[in-house]
Amino acid sequence: MQSLILTTTTRLMAALLLMFSVYALLRGHNLPGGGFIGGLIGATAFILYTIATSVSEARAALRMDPSNLAMLGVGVAALGGMGAGFAGEPFFTGQWLFLFQDGDSYVPLSTVLVFDIGVYMAVFGGILTLVFALEQEI
Amino acid sequence: MSWLLVYPILIPVMTAVLCYLFRNTVAGRWISVAGTTALLLASLMLMSEVLDQGVLAAQMSNWDAPFGITLAADLLGGVMVVITAITGLATVIYSLSEIPERLERLGFHALLQTLLMGVCGAFLTGDLFNLYVWFEVMLISSFGLLVLGGTREQLDGGIKYVLLNLISTIMFLSGIGLLYGLTGTLNMADLHLAVRGVENTGLLTTIAVMFMVAFGVKAALFPLFFWLPASYHTPPVAVSAIFAGLLTKVGVYALIRMFTLVFDQDVGFTHTLLLWLAVVTMVTGVLGAAAMNDFRRILSFHIISQIGYMVLGLALYTPLGLMGAVFYLVHHIIVKANLFFVAGVAKRIAGSTDLARIGGLYAHAPLLAFLFLIPAFSLAGFPPLSGFWAKYVVVKAALDLEMWFVAGVSLAVGLLTIFSMTKIWGAAFWPAHPDGIKPRLSDLPVGDRVALMLPIVALAALTCIIGLFPEPFVQFAERAAGQLLDPTDYVTTVLGVQP
Numbered sequence: 001m002q003s004l005i006l007t008t009t010t011r012l013m014a015a016l017l018l019m020f021s022v023y024a025l026l027r028g029h030n031l032p033g034g035g036f037i038g039g040l041i042g043a044t045a046f047i048l049y050t051i052a053t054s055v056s057e058a059r060a061a062l063r064m065d066p067s068n069l070a071m072l073g074v075g076v077a078a079l080g081g082m083g084a085g086f087a088g089e090p091f092f093t094g095q096w097l098f099l100f101q102d103g104d105s106y107v108p109l110s111t112v113l114v115f116d117i118g119v120y121m122a123v124f125g126g127i128l129t130l131v132f133a134l135e136q137e138i
Numbered sequence: 139m140s141w142l143l144v145y146p147i148l149i150p151v152m153t154a155v156l157c158y159l160f161r162n163t164v165a166g167r168w169i170s171v172a173g174t175t176a177l178l179l180a181s182l183m184l185m186s187e188v189l190d191q192g193v194l195a196a197q198m199s200n201w202d203a204p205f206g207i208t209l210a211a212d213l214l215g216g217v218m219v220v221i222t223a224i225t226g227l228a229t230v231i232y233s234l235s236e237i238p239e240r241l242e243r244l245g246f247h248a249l250l251q252t253l254l255m256g257v258c259g260a261f262l263t264g265d266l267f268n269l270y271v272w273f274e275v276m277l278i279s280s281f282g283l284l285v286l287g288g289t290r291e292q293l294d295g296g297i298k299y300v301l302l303n304l305i306s307t308i309m310f311l312s313g314i315g316l317l318y319g320l321t322g323t324l325n326m327a328d329l330h331l332a333v334r335g336v337e338n339t340g341l342l343t344t345i346a347v348m349f350m351v352a353f354g355v356k357a358a359l360f361p362l363f364f365w366l367p368a369s370y371h372t373p374p375v376a377v378s379a380i381f382a383g384l385l386t387k388v389g390v391y392a393l394i395r396m397f398t399l400v401f402d403q404d405v406g407f408t409h410t411l412l413l414w415l416a417v418v419t420m421v422t423g424v425l426g427a428a429a430m431n432d433f434r435r436i437l438s439f440h441i442i443s444q445i446g447y448m449v450l451g452l453a454l455y456t457p458l459g460l461m462g463a464v465f466y467l468v469h470h471i472i473v474k475a476n477l478f479f480v481a482g483v484a485k486r487i488a489g490s491t492d493l494a495r496i497g498g499l500y501a502h503a504p505l506l507a508f509l510f511l512i513p514a515f516s517l518a519g520f521p522p523l524s525g526f527w528a529k530y531v532v533v534k535a536a537l538d539l540e541m542w543f544v545a546g547v548s549l550a551v552g553l554l555t556i557f558s559m560t561k562i563w564g565a566a567f568w569p570a571h572p573d574g575i576k577p578r579l580s581d582l583p584v585g586d587r588v589a590l591m592l593p594i595v596a597l598a599a600l601t602c603i604i605g606l607f608p609e610p611f612v613q614f615a616e617r618a619a620g621q622l623l624d625p626t627d628y629v630t631t632v633l634g635v636q637p
Contacts, residue, residue: 072159078148090144
């Protein structure tokens with residue numbers, strides 16, 4: 001069933017959800033959030049879009065196979081763990097880089113974030129693989 | 139140095155990612171071959187380091203044990219990783235010919251690599267909860283491999299497989315929870331020390347039995363083996379070969395690890411229980427095999443019976459017994475995977491694995507017949523093959539303890555093993571094919587012939603080498619058993635302090 005209200009709201013909501021998912025991903029290290037939650041929220045955007053339109057349109061909007069995205073995420077997460085090797089430390093030890101340090105304010109970059117982005121992609125892709133497969137059966 | 143322990147897990151995961159991304163092209167399968175070769179090299183490097191330095195340990199993320207996740211390799215863990223890589227490489231090469239493009243596009247190689255990652259992880263982890271995670275990785279990827287392609291028969295086997303394994307998982311997890319409540323730690327080395335201070339020894343023994351059940355399902359011990367013969371004959375041969383070689387052995391490994399390192403308090407109860415379970419497992423397995431009429435089903439039941447020998451070695455709990463268990467583990471993985479490969483080639487050229495519907499392999503494919511005899515005789519324990527030494531050590535250990543009955547049963551089981559191997563020989567190799575087909579190896583395209591026969595020849599050669607020059611292997615097993623019985627080195631290395 002096509003609902004005008006749902007399709008119109010979805011255009012707005014999907015964009016908001018995607019933005020919020022990135023926000024949740026980035027604040028995740030010290031506050032509630034992180035890759036897993038972010039990935040779930042991001043996937044919700046596409047699930048909403050699937051319900052409002054169709055699986056094929058949602059696939060087209062995603063532009064890549066969600067299972068590829070998930071596996072790529074696993075690879076990125078592993079790369080995040082490998083970063084520690086360059087500092088001669090054990091696997092998965094967090095490596096930090098503080099940019100633009102000015103008094104108390106700085107931009108912290110870390111391999112932990114790379115790992116989180118990998119988790120984000122893996123969850124995002126994994127959930128969408130499942131949802132698309134389930135929606136298509138019906 | 140700590141990275142040597144990470145490579146056997148890291149290499150398969152990266153290979154899996156690349157295999158998956160390139161699954162629609164020819165590159166996918168060659169990445170799989172290259173990745174597994176790299177895994178073999180990495181595992182050999184790890185092994186030589188362990189031989190050189192003794193036990194190795196690494197703390198992930200630099201969190202000190204017992205708080206972080208520890209990876210540790212002693213001689214047993216090291217050799218298991220090496221043998222995993224060998225079996226993995228053989229399977230990948232074999233699957234180049236066997237696995238159709240349709241399954242490759244569904245991600246066959248990625249699943250296979252994930253399975254290898256899970257197995258290597260289970261052999262290397264020094265943390266009980268982490269072991270649980272690796273078991274889950276193995277369970278999920280093996281379920282994927284089992285049902286890949288989705289025929290009715292495969293789904294039937296797959297559901298039984300996953301259901302019984304989930305029960306084992308629940309048992310395992312409850313055991314972990316109770317053990318953590320009792321001792322406050324899950325690091326295996328730390329547990330080794332912590333269980334000594336536990337006052338409630340009755341509860342500890344109960345937890346030990348829960349672990350016995352959990353790993354018993356994985357290892358296919360009596361009476362928890364039903365999932366194995368129900369599922370192993372359904373997937374492609376390459377998949378059943380690697381399952382037969384590795385999966386149950388992870389269960390046996392976990393039993394050996396836990397019942398030497400942690401649960402060595404009430405040996406009189408737990409290990410006697412294991413002893414009788416081992417004896418019944420041996421007998422049931424071999425009798426089940428004698429009743430079967432399918433190449434792969436016979437082999438599946440033989441896994442169960444051979445698991446009995448390994449657990450027997452552990453249950454005897456003497457240096458000689460454990461040495462036999464270690465030797466048996468390694469020997470069995472090579473031989474069993476090889477027999478499944480042979481069954482696969484027989485199916486390919488003769489058309490079936492049902493013994494009533496094939497034949498003529500001896501007359502038309504003598505090379506295959508010869509290559510069947512090597513692992514088959516080795517499995518039954520003929521000298522001078524690797525199985526002879528494995529059985530000899532275990533039986534000798536039983537005789538040393540004056541357990542005449544146990545020793546007698548294990549010899550009788552060996553005899554019955556020969557019986558069912560003769561049955562395969564007498565039905566598949568000796569008589570003419572019932573449909574008049576001439577199953578020739580030379581009818582296969584050259585590429586297929588190489589991919590199918592190379593792993594078989596290599597594994598058969600390995601069996602012969604272990605059989606003809608057993609001295610270094612026996613010495614190795616002896617050292618590994620020594621480390622298991624006296625884990626001081628393990629505990630010291632992991633915790634970084636003298637206990």
